[in-house]
Amino acid sequence: MTLLSVDDLAMQYGSSQALFGVSFDVAPGEVVALMGRNGMGKTTTIHAICRMVPAMSGAITFDGQDLLRLPSFRAARLGLGLVPEGRRCFAPLTVEENLIASARPGHWDLARIARLFPRLEERRDQKAASLSGGEQQMLAIARALMTNPRLLLLDEATEGLAPVVRQEIWAAIATLKRDSGLAIVVVDKALKELNKIADRAVIIARGQSVWTGRPADLTADLADRYLGV
Template sequence: MLKVNGLEAGYGRSQVLFGIDLSVRAGEVVTMLGRNGMGKTTTIKAMMGVLKPGRGEVHFTGKPITGLPAHRVARTGIGLVPEGRQIFPNLTVEENMLATQVKGEWTLEKAYTMFPRLRERRSNLGNKLSGGEQQMLAIARALLTNPKLLILDEATEGLAPLVRAEIWNCLTALKRLGQSILVVDKNIDALIKIADRHFVIEKGRTVWAGNSGQLSEADDIRQRYLGV
């Protein structure tokens, strides 16, 4: 579904990515792991058209999307839950969700079923929500674009343990529904239980790839690149 080969990108004269390779197959949950500042968010920006790649290729559903503007990438069927959530603070919960809704399997009612708390808060402004509620809203908003691929950047950053558990339960439920997901997060033990495959990023390069069983046993990789 998603194939990234040799992706290079940066900001001005500062190169950040030196050769990112990763892939997501239909129905898979895949992670992109690495310490802070290793290029994970930059990779997402380059894939999504927010940042123009210098070299490399990005293909989605068999078609090249390298260097397309962000709005065209989004229309190919990629839904993004960005780092920092970036919900609309002066719109209500429901207005946030309706702002991105397109016709498809995911409806407002289905999103409320996935996140009952959002139904309770549907009339509240985005800036009146807790961090966990904002993340639920960001995920629901992305799902209402009816994406073929859902990308979550820092899925549970700054959230309390109980809220993190809710997000992991959500991703598990989405996986059962066949949703393809690429997730960035630091909670490796939780991700090993959910994800099919993992890509480890170090200084703008893909340095390791494997499945959850392999990552569980790769103590050297976890210690060297992930700090655990």
């Protein structure tokens, strides 16, 4: 069974084409990593799935429904939970207010968020602007979970964070994989960590999907060709 299907997706910003043919799928409960160098189209692909940018051609379906026919808010209501690059928490609101603002009925509530991220429970009355970068990233993930999605999209969830905080984030993602049954798409470059949690990886280069397989099967030559600096 396929939950999300992206088929030969192409899109452009103005006169500049950004995607030339991205294809992959995600099954329920599966973790799929989108990998590649900076500027290759990973974030653009996430934005297209969430209907934040229009597609030129191709297809995106979620649970059999054509996402390209929907505005972004209706796509989100189908069960897409986005953790955007740069976090984008509501700075003037407290941690609890950020979570309540996005809440929809379902499995995830304040109590479950507190168990996943105890640090947020400790800071529930603090404004988001006063949190560290790592705490803001935890809040961004928690806020997406409070929408009770069926597919969680994590765009560079560990970028720019201290090593100890990155490990906390990876541990939380591993817990979600093990206990929640969520399908997850994660954009990241950390091959060591992705090897532990991702069922499959898709490499995007110059706006095209060029390799799909298990992270453990990614050879050194391929990693150097598509992921190296």
